[in-house]
Amino acid sequence: MAVLSRSWVVALLALSGCTHLSTLEGAVPVDPGYSEFTVDLQASRAPNPVQTPIAIPLPSFAFHVRHGLSRNLDFGAHVYPLGLGVDMRYRFAELQGWSLAAQPGVGGLIIPVPGLQYGQFDASFPVRAEHSLAGGWGFAFGPGVLARQTFFATEAGEIASSTATFELYAGGGARIFHDWPKLRLGISGDLYVDTLRATGLYGGLGIDFSMTHRGGKSRKSPPRGMDAPQ
Numbered sequence: 001m002a003v004l005s006r007s008w009v010v011a012l013l014a015l016s017g018c019t020h021l022s023t024l025e026g027a028v029p030v031d032p033g034y035s036e037f038t039v040d041l042q043a044s045r046a047p048n049p050v051q052t053p054i055a056i057p058l059p060s061f062a063f064h065v066r067h068g069l070s071r072n073l074d075f076g077a078h079v080y081p082l083g084l085g086v087d088m089r090y091r092f093a094e095l096q097g098w099s100l101a102a103q104p105g106v107g108g109l110i111i112p113v114p115g116l117q118y119g120q121f122d123a124s125f126p127v128r129a130e131h132s133l134a135g136g137w138g139f140a141f142g143p144g145v146l147a148r149q150t151f152f153a154t155e156a157g158e159i160a161s162s163t164a165t166f167e168l169y170a171g172g173g174a175r176i177f178h179d180w181p182k183l184r185l186g187i188s189g190d191l192y193v194d195t196l197r198a199t200g201l202y203g204g205l206g207i208d209f210s211m212t213h214r215g216g217k218s219r220k221s222p223p224r225g226m227d228a229p230q
Contacts, residue, residue: 025128026130026140028091028130029071035066035068035212036067037212040206040207043060044205064077064079072091076105084107088104098131102125104123118151119150122147124146129141137177139174145170146169151164166196173188185207187207191203
């Protein structure tokens with residue numbers, strides 16, 4: 001029974017999806033009063049207890065919600081199979097069709113099961129540039145850093161062991177997307193390295209699908225980043 005429980009934990013850890021440098025989103029906040037709902041699918045080679053530097057990419061998925069607070073600020077919440085995360089995105093500059101934004105956030109997970117416990121806390125700070133093209137197309141890119149504290153413990157009879165590690169990842173990513181009035185389809189990728197250990201490169205590719213909605217009665221949602229109709 002213990003072996004079965006551990007097998008489930010290992011499988012769920014592999015699908016946790018908490019390791020991307022947040023290339024899913026660009027630099028343009030959701031308009032005030034609007035909410036954006038996103039589902040993404042990823043294939044990533046990520047540092048966690050069930051992978052090594054030569055591990056093959058593993059699939060994962062996540063659900064995201066963003067809500068516009070002001071023209072240059074929105075709030076995001078992220079749900080992974082085993083984790084949660086939140087962030088604030090602030091657009092600090094607009095230059096000749098470019099938007100520049102910072103998006104600090106925190107997230108983590110904890111798995112308490114008999115004989116095996118795993119916990120993880122992340123703090124990330126990505127910076128992005130986004131530019132819109134003709135025909136509803138656009139692209140975004142930028143660097144990011146992610147600090148991670150992990151705890152891993154196992155018990156087998158009277159023998160117990162535990163480890164705690166701190167990792168600091170640096171890297172970046174890019175995405176291309178297409179907008180419709182209420183929908184967005186994007187493809188993104190990232191690449192990063194553990195700056196404290198020689199463990200190789202990590203990263204992934206993902207595809208995401210977003211829907212924008214405004215609460216209230218009759219207003220229609222405009223394209224992302226445009227002012228709501230008066």
